[in-house]
Amino acid sequence: QVQLVExxxxxxxxxxxxxxxxxASGFTSGYHAIGWFRQAPGKExxxxxxxxxxxxxxxxxxxxxxxxxxxRDNAKNTVYLQMNSLKPADTAVYYCAAGSSCRPAxxxxxxxxxxxxxxxxx
Numbered sequence: 784q785v786q787l788v789e790x791x792x793x794x795x796x797x798x799x800x801x802x803x804x805x806x807a808s809g810f811t812s813g814y815h816a817i818g819w820f821r822q823a824p825g826k827e828x829x830x831x832x833x834x835x836x837x838x839x840x841x842x843x844x845x846x847x848x849x850x851x852x853x854x855r856d857n858a859k860n861t862v863y864l865q866m867n868s869l870k871p872a873d874t875a876v877y878y879c880a881a882g883s884s885c886r887p888a889x890x891x892x893x894x895x896x897x898x899x900x901x902x903x904x905x
Contacts, residue, residue, distance in 0.1 A: 785894045790803065800867045814881045817855070818892055819880075821875035833886075834853045835884060
């Protein structure tokens with residue numbers, strides 16, 4: 784079965800850095816993209832970043848461009864999201880999701896992890 788497991792969340796001070804991981808397993812042909820989404824209390828889930836395993840292209844939401852970097856380790860079937868210069872507005876539950884290709888809408892992804900909490904606070 785397809786399984787996505789996030790890890791690495793926690794509490795970090797404003798301006799600090801954190802790296803969250805998404806370990807994927809059980810995939811078959813057709814799932815070539817891992818996206819990161821986040822959901823803050825009272826807000827809709829929003830796309831943060833995505834990486835395509837087929838061509839390596841990456842995508843970022845405007846709110847995180849220049850601060851976040853998505854990467855992958857294909858040997859470990861793991862995707863990382865390096866988050867730098869964190870702001871309190873980045874506080875959310877971060878989810879990874881698998882889809883056929885990178886798209887900004889959450890509805891384009893079929894499988895989801897359970898999420899990892901990222902809290903940016905002093």
